[in-house]
């Protein structure tokens with residue numbers, strides 16, 4: 457037996473089933489959730505350019521090339537972390553080291569930390585691509601962007617907010633309940649589009665009265681990543697729910713209600 461095998465063996469039910477582990481896991485889940493919550497609130501201010509010390513359009517001066525390289529690296533790091541750690545094969549591998557009840561919380565924590573790094577290190581690209589002069593149109597765009605964030609937040613509650621962010625798993629474990637298998641759901645908005653959370657992000661990122669080059673880069677790359685993320689997520693969902701998800705995909709559009717192809 458290698459040293460690694462011995463370590464893997466040490467995180468068994470005799471450890472995860474103990475009362476002290478359950479309690480520490482619960483505290484860890486709450487801490488990860490709080491970090492996520494602060495991160496998503498900061499993200500709103502960062503993208504909308506309000507109420508936070510550093511926004512998408514502020515930060516240290518740098519050359520265009522440096523800004524492009526740093527920003528693309530930061531977004532790639534988030535995309536890699538987010539996609540790789542969400543895959544079935546990765547989860548099967550790393551739950552040998554990370555106990556299952558805190559797997560989702562750890563994923564949420566890593567995703568939040570990579571986003572916080574992005575906010576911190578983001579380089580502004582201040583050239584203005586468009587600027588809406590009409591105050592009514594400008595207010596409409598700000599309202600639309602905010603509505604995008606509301607769509608993200610409310611949609612998470614439609615499929616299960618607390619499970620998505622790991623709290624459900626640690627509370628069930630604390631209560632000694634077995635983790636329930638994932639369930640396919642199509643409540644409310646999920647009857648009109650398959651990905652309301654991602655639709656909310658796209659709206660929130662693009663609806664800007666003033667669009668700088670930096671903001672445009674962020675919106676364009678994240679939108680591209682959302683399409684890649686959707687393809688990966690839907691592969692997993694077909695694996696998980698089979699024919700039920702295939703039929704859902706035929707019946708319901710991806711992002712734009714009543715437009716089957718997108």
Ligand SMILES: C[S@@+](CC[C@H](N)C(=O)[O-])C[C@H]1O[C@@H](n2cnc3c(N)ncnc32)[C@H](O)[C@@H]1O
Pocket residue numbers: 611615620639640641642646650651652653654655689693
């Ligand atoms: C960040 S959420 C995004 C959900 C969806 N793509 C959206 O944009 O609203 C990703 C998680 O939701 C799960 N998921 C996506 N659609 C689902 C559905 N209809 N029912 C249950 N879980 C779903 C995926 O398996 C994944 O774990």
